[in-house]
Structure formats: structure tokens, C-alpha cells
Amino acid sequence: MTSKNYIVVAKQLEDNTILLSFPDFEGLTATADSEENIQTIAAKAIKTKLAELKNSNIDAPEPKKIIEISKNLQAGEFTAYVLVTEPPSLNTLKDNETLKSVSDKVDNFINSDIKKSLPEGKEHFLGIGGAALAILNTLIFPVYTLVGFFGIVGGGANFFNMGAIYILFGLAFLAFSGITIYGSLNRDLKFLQISALGFLGVFILCYILVFITALGNSYLSVGIIKFVLYLISASLIYSGYRILNSLNDSNN
Structure with missing residues (x-):
């Protein structure tokens, strides 16, 4: 309205x-x-x-x-x-219907195709895998930049030459990854919801800011490989949460 x-x-x-x-x-x-x-x-x-x-x-x-x-x-x-x-106008209704259709398709893909490919009782490994990948991406690939490939020759761990705000983003990725692992191991949906939404929010905010300022900083960790790995991590974490949530609903 x-x-x-x-x-x-x-x-x-x-x-x-x-x-x-x-x-x-x-x-x-x-x-x-x-x-x-x-x-x-x-x-x-x-x-x-x-x-x-x-x-x-x-x-x-x-x-x-x-x-x-x-x-x-x-x-x-x-x-x-x-x-x-x-x-609501006709266009607004159509937009809402389109978004709902896309959301339904994503949920169906997660709860059917992805869920079927997992051994029964091992659904929590999706979130753990996504979190582990995010941790490795944060700690091992901070030197991959837009203007240099791995940057090892130029000094190695350029992660610590970035601005404080980007170090905070890295710490946030690590924190939400830790929450995801804890929530997945304990099948705690509240923790998983917090970690999934938090990780997605940090991912979006980080790369909006990073890509705006990237071209002027040779130490900035914004490479395509790093971006894709975080995107895969976010997808795995969200998928793990959705599947465990659907299992909890069906059990209730």
C-alpha cells in the first residue's frame, strides 16, 4: 500500500x-x-x-x-x-508475483534437487561446507586483486594493507562463518538464520563498497575468484538453512 x-x-x-x-x-x-x-x-x-x-x-x-x-x-x-x-497498482502486483515466483523456484530447487543429492541426516554439512569455504577464502586468498593476480611477489598477505573497514569485513565473514558452523552442528535454526542473513548482508555490503573503490587500491582484495567463492559460500549456507528449516517444519 x-x-x-x-x-x-x-x-x-x-x-x-x-x-x-x-x-x-x-x-x-x-x-x-x-x-x-x-x-x-x-x-x-x-x-x-x-x-x-x-x-x-x-x-x-x-x-x-x-x-x-x-x-x-x-x-x-x-x-x-x-x-x-x-x-497496489497492477505493475506492483505483477512485480510481487514475479518475485514470489522466483523465490518459489529457488526454494523448490533447494528443497528438491539439492536436498536429494545429500545423504539423509547429512544436510547440516551444506552450511559447514559453505562456512569452511568462506574461512579459507578470507584467510588464504586476500592477496587476489583486480590489478594483480596473487600478489605474492609484491608482499604476500596484502590483506593487512587494506583499510580498517575491509579488515572488519573479513572479521565479519569469519564471525558469521563460525556461527554457521555452530548452528549447523547443533541444527540450531535460530543461529543458522542469523548467520545466513548476516553473511548475505556482509557479502552484499562489502562488494558494493569494495568495487566502488577498488580501482584506486592495488592491495584491495576484490578479485573475481574471491567474489565467486564468497557467492558459493553464501549459497551453500543459505541452502543448508532452508533445508534444515523445511525438515524441522515437516517433523512438526
Whole structure:
């Protein structure tokens, strides 16, 4: 649901009623018996119109600018904003359906194809494997950069020549990997959920920041191999969590 400020144009008639028109909705009018009732009556009229548009699969119009409306006002007319919470538009509904479809396909792939390839009772090894790969990626491949292959000749462990914030990212990867291993061994879904979401969040934030500043720092650990390994780690950790969660739901 989204809220928008639509414009109502009001004009007092000779019988003291107030005629309301709506520039965003051609042909829509209403009447109010006092200025105090303008907002209530205008909001009701707009909501009714929005519902009609939704039933006809027509997107709600974007509100016009009040400066545009003011230029064409007639004598005795004045404007007011009307805050209206509108139903989701057709495009929004389609976008939500698309996202849900993609999410369902990912869950089906994890809980069918990946799950079937694992020995029964060994599902927790997915998370452990993803965490172990992340730890190795953090500690062994910090020297792989955009401007140098492994950088061993140039000084080796360039991880410690990065800025403090990137060292913190490395420590965060290690911390969430440790939580993942603990949660996987104990099949603790709460810990696994925290580690899966935390790892994904750190991964996304880290590489957004890293790729923005990478070209100016020869020591920056942003290589494609490192990126792919973290991506694989995140996928394994998330898959392990989803499978253990589905098993827990089926047992309950």
C-alpha cells in the first residue's frame, strides 16, 4: 500500500454547498456541505475511483503538481491536498508475483534437487561446507586483486594493507562463518538464520563498497575468484538453512 497526495479543487456554490472536482480523475466530482468535510468526502470519492480503476486493471494516475492546477483556477476556486492510501497498482502486483515466483523456484530447487543429492541426516554439512569455504577464502586468498593476480611477489598477505573497514569485513565473514558452523552442528535454526542473513548482508555490503573503490587500491582484495567463492559460500549456507528449516517444519 502506498500513500499519495491528490489534489481537490473546491468552489462554493450559491446554495452554500461546495463543488469538488479532481484534476487527476477526469469527470469525477462530489459535493461537500462545509469546508470541514472537504477532506473526508474528497478522500472517499478518490478511494472509490481508485477501486474502480483497480477492478478494470488500470493503474492509478500519478498526482499532478499543484502549481500546474493553480494556473487554471477560476474565480472562487481553491485547492487542497487529499492524502489517500491507494491499493497496489497492477505493475506492483505483477512485480510481487514475479518475485514470489522466483523465490518459489529457488526454494523448490533447494528443497528438491539439492536436498536429494545429500545423504539423509547429512544436510547440516551444506552450511559447514559453505562456512569452511568462506574461512579459507578470507584467510588464504586476500592477496587476489583486480590489478594483480596473487600478489605474492609484491608482499604476500596484502590483506593487512587494506583499510580498517575491509579488515572488519573479513572479521565479519569469519564471525558469521563460525556461527554457521555452530548452528549447523547443533541444527540450531535460530543461529543458522542469523548467520545466513548476516553473511548475505556482509557479502552484499562489502562488494558494493569494495568495487566502488577498488580501482584506486592495488592491495584491495576484490578479485573475481574471491567474489565467486564468497557467492558459493553464501549459497551453500543459505541452502543448508532452508533445508534444515523445511525438515524441522515437516517433523512438526
